[in-house]
Amino acid sequence: GVWLTYGTAGVAWAYFALTWDRPNRLLMSALVAMTAIVSTLVRRLPMRSILRHPRGVWLFYGWSVAIVGFVTALSALDGGPSSPIIVIYCLALIYAAMAYPPSGMVWLGGTIAVVVAGMAAATAQLDAGFILFTAGALALVATMCTLTARNHWRQHERQAALVGRLDQMVYTDSLTGCLNHRAFHERLRSAVDDALRTERPLSLAIADIDEFRFINDARGHPHGDIVLQRVGESLRAVARESDVIARIGGEEFAILLPDTTLEQAGRIAERLRAHVGNLQLVHPVTISIGVSSLPAPAGSVAALLEQADAGVYAAKRSGRDRVVVHGTSGLATPASPDDGVRARVERVITDRLIRARYQPIVSMADGQILGYEALARIDGSNLAPDRWLAMAERAGLRGDMEAAMWDAAIAGGWDIDGLLFLNASPLALLTGALWRCRNRLPSGVVIEVSEQHAITDYQALARTLSEWADAVGTQVAVDDMGSGHANLRHVLNLAPRFLKLDRSLIEGLDVHSARLALVGSMVAFAESTGALLIAEGIETPAEAEAVRAAGVAYGQGYLFARPEPSPPPVHWRPAGFLVTG
Template structure:
């Protein structure tokens, strides 16, 4: 395996350098750079700079830059006619006579609007022309931001693929990566960090009790301690992180993308989790220093672990509690905490639903019949006594005659502590109980107080989860009713040739019952409850009824996830693909462009065309455009609205028209509502359009 990652498929730096050179010539500012924040610094990724001598890898103080004020304070992107250079550049301007100085800064944003980097230009002069050029520079920034985000995404995929390959060479005791994989990964991450000015942290975890456990209890116990540690730490890693056993009693954790604060938070989570599992550890952490690299970071982490004092809990870790709720939820963690405080074997929550009682959550390190969803109505239990008395109950020995009427023989209760649970409105919800199979004469009323101590947090979580479950059931019920009614109603909106006024195709739009959520909410809700594909395909089936009688192409809205499903491919097999346009929606992000593109490629060869929606509205659409190179680029309604009176909208639209021409795509302007907007769009060279000014959506009978 190569230690250095291959060059990314998206060459952001190559495009960035060409763009900076073009901006220097076109805008009139000679110095341009792209920088990313790394700790307190803005690190230069790409630069063309005859004025200050900046080179890639140089750093400016982020706090002192105009870039920071634009990003964090929302100030004007242009500073024109300054009498001196900004503070961040002042040390580099010594001996240089610039006269008046002007700057322009725009952010490069990622998929969720996060600022990934900033594009900055500096030069002499009064900068009177710069405000007019801001829309053009923003467009360049948006395209560069999409490229950078795409490269970072591909880098993350490459890292995940490496982790998958590394798992094939795991340490036989712990199942994690061996030392040689650790060293290879450090070299690879050093190259990535230098390219992207990305933070990286290392965490070392040492087991100071391992030798003693091996000596006293044997190597099987020692191997169990190692395995438990690896499992606990591994469960808290992200897909791109790496856990390796780098020495007999030591693990290393590589955290790409985590800086100082992120590594500190990780260390605290690990300390807490390992302590809960009864594992004594020493931990050392360090974050990559740009000037020294990751091998030096490893050495600093070694120094930190030597200075750390082990968090001592026990030398013979108890078996971890096993949740029977199907997840390691915060609620289950609270239950297990209460169980261990009391010293019980089982802990569970039961809930009343009408006249029936069910097990809601249960935790235990031992097999138990108390699984979530179990109907315990009519089954004798001390919980019934807690519910009927609405009072706490502590039973040190459930075989005593006073408990016989309620003793659960299937559960083999020997001792029991239980309290009633109440909702915020005071109504009875159920019980919180702990049980052991043997009598426990150490139990006292104070043990019920332990359960009461967590009641507030338990009920907060319970009621929030129950609200979510009710909301889910409501969404599923609406979807069932919609399906029974035949699915979404479809209307068709013509796509018009702006030069001739003739309809060249239609877009199918879904409509839902009056008084219910908007269409985008319907699709989002369906995706949330696992029915997104079914709803989209139902809408598609209804839309296809109009294909034989409608003019031109039929545009169908589908999410990236549904496009790659067998259900869609089966439907497309029987269609004239030269009349079909798939319009990729943004109900969900593209998780895997490679899979999407490989699915579309043979279909496009057969005539299928692709449209990307909402272009100009943000990262995601530009990312789609660059990755997919669609046949149609749909100009977002936010750019079309008032384009006749807004010069910045015109500038952005003009840039997209130029880009579309260079990639052999057609522009479709959405939401044209006035003659003035239509006139400007024609002047800009936009070929196609939709909107109420041209034609309203209509049902099939009115459209055919």
């Protein structure tokens, strides 16, 4: 709008220069100059903050009224409705059609009509035909602009609704309806910062479902999903309105408790544990909970998580189905990350407790195997690999843990005929922790870059990946596409060969139009850049059919094969591949 005002001022000055012999030119030039100065001042206002304010739109309505007044004054000084300056009214209407809702457009058009009618009535020497033509033309412009504003606003509302649905998919665990890992950690960091700044208490409870692996093995994955859903519902039923519930791992939930002391958090955790224990399922379900708190004994995000994790571990060792509050029940406060957690991580690495599991990635056209993703499992642990990696990072052993996971994948996958996808965090790549594995890599390795850390130097990461490609011929894949913003930056800066669509996009793809639209846009993007799309987490024939229909080239998921210790031969075809629409 401000730039449009500058352009209008320039045209007006040119008109004055060409007609300088007519009356009021100096006054009109001064009025235009004053309007340009006011526009400059408006341009310096904090527009983003104003737009976020509930009544921010009234500033723009006021600006439009001022422009109408400006044009009216110039027209009156130039002879009234017969002045060509009234054409500027059309510019105001066109701008409003692009910026305002239909109601604002009708209001502005009505204001201009009243003003023009008033000028025409005050100028008796103009004939009725001229007045009728001018007023009719402005009315038609106003009508067309109102229709344009209506269509534009409807599109804006549809886009806003789509963004809202996408945000929900990005930050919500689709199975349980709780926040997901990424959303929880964003909330956790913000809550810790607020608690430390205001010196108000903040507590964290981490709950882990007992014997969940055996539930899955004995009754199958669908039953395990039901257990996760019911546990999530149970936690939300007991939690207070201010509490934050998230699923942060396979069978692990976190409950953020603002304005809650350690003692209060322990009582809440007991209620959570008892409520889950009363669930009416075909078998008993229990949870073990660890509780920690700010401002003491924890003092940071890492300490808060570490102490709650230690509580879960102590609860498991003490027989499960119990709550351990940090600093009680014989649980000592760790003096540093080198205590407890570091010892556990070192044991996993030195005792070689990591086992590789391989899940095939297949062509959606004919089921032919493209390659395999190597996934890590820890012997004797129910914790998800992501939780072990988080513990390793807090202990300063993240790179060593990832390298050990690569070692396990390489040891079990030498005979793989096809591509081998190995997960790697930007941190492990940039620190060189994985470089020692390069001489043992088989051919056809794809480095699957995950979204684990904020990256400030993409050039360094791109150089590192280029060095890997030059040394051992690796390719690049970006993981978890569609689950956040950072992986979009990965795509723009790393030029990957493969893009892996996150499970949150694929789940229910056959019935969610918003997800289908987003997948379609990613297909178009991949085609324009030469990248290949892989859909992760395909679990039903309907999802597979929707993925194929959307134009995604490859897929992986439980529908085709579960991760297994030995990869199937390259001539294998998945039993779940043949689907019907």
